[in-house]
Amino acid sequence: MSAVFQTSNMTNVIRQKIYTNELQGRFSDWLLGMPLFNDRTSEFGDGDEALIDQVGQRTVSDYVENSPIDFSNIDLSRIKLSVTEYLQDGFAITDKAKQDSWKADMLWSKNVEESVLAFERQIETDVLATVNQQVTGDQNIINGQPHRAIATGTDNTLALKDIAKIKLAFDKARVAPENRVLFIDPSQEYALNQLVTITQPTSGDIFNKEFMGIVEEGFGNKLNFVRNIYGFNIMISHNLPVVASETIGVTTVTNAVVNIAMSMAGSDAMPFMGVIRQQPTPEFDRNVMLKRDEWSATARWGFAIQRPESLYGLLTETDITNL
DSSP: OOOOOOGGGHHHHSOOOOOOSOOOOOOOOOOOOSOOSEEOGGGOSSSSEEEEEEEOOOOOOOOOTTSOOOOOOOOEEEEEEEOOEEEEEEEEEEHHHHHHOTTHHHHHHHHHHHHHHHHHHHHHHHHHHGGGGSOTTSOOOBTTBOSEEEOOSGGGOOOHHHHHHHHHHHHHTTOOSTTEEEEEOHHHHHHHHTTOOOOOOTTOOOOOHHHHHHHHHOSEETTEESSOBTTEEEEEOSOOOEEEEEEETTEEEEEEEEEEEEEOSOTTTOSEEEEEEEEEEEEEEEETTTTEEEEEEEEEEEEEESOGGGEEEEEEESOOTTO
C-alpha cells in the first residue's frame, strides 16, 4: 500500500513563513544637507553661553553753524547664544543574539546608519525651531512690515499673496535679494498646486510650455521647486516646527506649521546662529559584564536668532481637506 500524506501532516512539509535575507530600510529623510545657521562655535573657547554684540543703525541730523556737534550714544545690543541641547542615542546586540541571528551584522550596520540620520534630522529640526524665538502671537514688526503672520489662503493655507508680503518685508528691511529661501511644509506645496488651472487654449495653440513642467511635476520636486516665486527659491521640508495654537491679530490657527523664509546670502545675513559644542561623537564599547556590543553617541548644541530682519515665520493650517 503506497504512503499518502495525511492532512494533519501537511504543516510539517509546507513552510508557512519565509524569512528573506534582505533587511529593508525606510525611505530616507529629505534632509536639506546645507548650513542653515551662522556657526559661531569658534567663539566658544569655554562656557555654555556667549553674548554677541550688535551695533544699531545710525542716523544723521541737521547741523547749525558755530554750534557743537551732537554726540549721541552708540546704540549697542547683545544677543545671547547658549548651548541648550545635550542629546544621546545608543543600542546594543548581545552575544546570544549574534549567535542566533544571521542578520545581526545587518541589524548593526543599519542602526549605525539610522543613528547618524537621527542626529542630522534633529539638528535640522532644532535650527528651524529657532523661528519660534520670535515673539509668538505678534507680528514682529520691522521697518513697518510684519515678519510673522498667518497665511491668507483658503483655510489659512499658503497663497501667492503671502509670498509677495514676505518679499515686501525683506525689501523694506534691505535684505540682500540673492539666495532668499522659503521652506514650506508638503501640505503647502499642495495648496500652491491648486492655484494652477489646467485648460487647453481655445485658440488651438500648444499649451503654454512654461506651465507644462508644473502640470507634470507639481510646483515641488523633492527639495527644490520647479519655479522661483517672487525671488524665493522654495523648498519642501518635513522638519518645520508645529504650534498647537497661535493668534495673530484677529486670526487663530491650530495645529499649524511654521513655514520659514530666510536669507542665505552669507553667514552674516542668515537669521540663525549656532554653536556646536560637541559634534555627534560615536563610541563603540565591549560590555564584558553584560556580554554585548554597545554603540552610543552624544552631541551638544544650541541656536538663536541673530538677524530678525532676515527671518519670516508664516503659519499655515495643515488641514487641507477643503482644498
